[in-house]
Amino acid sequence: MPRFSSRSFVSLALLLVCGLALLAHPPVARAGTNADRTEPARMLKPGSTQPVFEIQTGIGGDIFPAFANYASFQGLRERMWGTVTVTVSNSTDALLRERITVEVPGWSDREIRLVEVAPGQVAKFLFAPSFLPRLYENRELTAATALVTVTDEGGNVVFDATAPVRIRSAEDMYWGSGFQYAPFIASWVTPHDSRVEEVLAQAKEFVPGRRLPGYEAGKPAAVQRRSTTIQAQAIYRALQQVGLSYVKSSGAFGSRGNAPVAERVRLPRESLEHVSANCIDGAVLYASLFENLGMDAVVVLVPGHAYVGVRLAEKAEDYLYLETALTGRASFESAVQSAERGLAKYPKIKVLRIPINQSRQAGIFPMPEPHSREEQAVTRR
Numbered sequence: 128m129p130r131f132s133s134r135s136f137v138s139l140a141l142l143l144v145c146g147l148a149l150l151a152h153p154p155v156a157r158a159g160t161n162a163d164r165t166e167p168a169r170m171l172k173p174g175s176t177q178p179v180f181e182i183q184t185g186i187g188g189d190i191f192p193a194f195a196n197y198a199s200f201q202g203l204r205e206r207m208w209g210t211v212t213v214t215v216s217n218s219t220d221a222l223l224r225e226r227i228t229v230e231v232p233g234w235s236d237r238e239i240r241l242v243e244v245a246p247g248q249v250a251k252f253l254f255a256p257s258f259l260p261r262l263y264e265n266r267e268l269t270a271a272t273a274l275v276t277v278t279d280e281g282g283n284v285v286f287d288a289t290a291p292v293r294i295r296s297a298e299d300m301y302w303g304s305g306f307q308y309a310p311f312i313a314s315w316v317t318p319h320d321s322r323v324e325e326v327l328a329q330a331k332e333f334v335p336g337r338r339l340p341g342y343e344a345g346k347p348a349a350v351q352r353r354s355t356t357i358q359a360q361a362i363y364r365a366l367q368q369v370g371l372s373y374v375k376s377s378g379a380f381g382s383r384g385n386a387p388v389a390e391r392v393r394l395p396r397e398s399l400e401h402v403s404a405n406c407i408d409g410a411v412l413y414a415s416l417f418e419n420l421g422m423d424a425v426v427v428l429v430p431g432h433a434y435v436g437v438r439l440a441e442k443a444e445d446y447l448y449l450e451t452a453l454t455g456r457a458s459f460e461s462a463v464q465s466a467e468r469g470l471a472k473y474p475k476i477k478v479l480r481i482p483i484n485q486s487r488q489a490g491i492f493p494m495p496e497p498h499s500r501e502e503q504a505v506t507r508r
Contacts, residue, residue: 193314198255209253229254313486315411318419330365341420351440372455374403409451410435
């Protein structure tokens with residue numbers, strides 16, 4: 128994992144507010160907090176006969192699937208960030224009415240907007256076209272092109288241009304400076320993945336009554352804490368049974384500016400397919416299993432490492448934490464004790480907790496389930 132910066136961390140609630148707001152102002156694709164942001168054109172020269180159009184793409188020209196998925200879920204009025212931003216500078220003396228079309232050919236659908244820009248104004252329009260399944264199956268840095276076409280009310284093309292983009296692997300997590308985008312790790316928590324369901328089917332064999340009920344209404348808190356621990360232990364044993372063990376993931380390719388704050392994180396399906404997971408891979412895998420059962424999972428980051436936790440009882444303040452890197456080589460009790468010792472070493476300002484339910488409330492949902500390599504081969508035939 129990337130190392131934490133030396134600055135103190137604030138609460139996750141503030142991170143969600145600031146982090147998502149900062150997505151509206153990424154290094155290249157600056158945009159306002161509204162879907163259409165209009166600014167006074169103080170620097171424009173009046174009387175020009177032609178408006179000026181500018182294209183900005185992704186984060187530093189990179190399209191990260193987790194962010195593209197988040198943006199595509201936002202309505203126009205709620206949209207805080209776009210995969211493509213088109214800036215229109217209207218220095219003419221007339222109201223500008225245009226039709227703007229944006230797509231990444233071969234990777235996305237088209238998004239079409241009818242826009243208006245007042246005389247002497249600059250407006251930024253955030254586009255977040257829905258991406259095709261191949262975006263979430265892509266595993267390498269890939270070059271692509273964003274296509275922007277603008278037509279007037281008569282259907283005449285007044286602007287037609289492309290901008291280079293780099294499609295990042297679906298497993299590339301962009302933490303950002305100071306980990307301000309950490310809540311987006313919830314995109315890797317995929318509770319409904321079929322492989323996750325298979326693990327739970329195995330885990331139920333390790334509990335009395337072959338039941339994994341999650342939290343049960345009306346159950347005394349002490350009894351629920353015990354039940355949660357038993358269920359967590361069953362999940363741990365099931366993952367041991369499938370052969371999961373620690374393997375360091377490969378690095379994330381990319382520009383020099385992104386490399387220190389981007390990391391390759393395996394999706395749960397990949398971890399289970401290859402029975403390999405590092406600490407953050409394991410954390411999102413366990414979180415997926417807990418969320419599937421309706422339990423509150425939390426991914427916990429400390430300098431250079433990650434743990435997973437599950438709330439012991441509904442609305443309780445205490446959590447059971449696990450050192451996921453021990454799954455293939457130590458007992459459940461050892462994994463719990465190791466997590467407790469590891470977390471105790473750091474002051475609260477050095478511990479960043481990411482409750483998955485809070486990320487969901489902020490509109491961060493799982494990335495679409497990718498097909499397995501076998502399924503992809505069948506699709507291509």
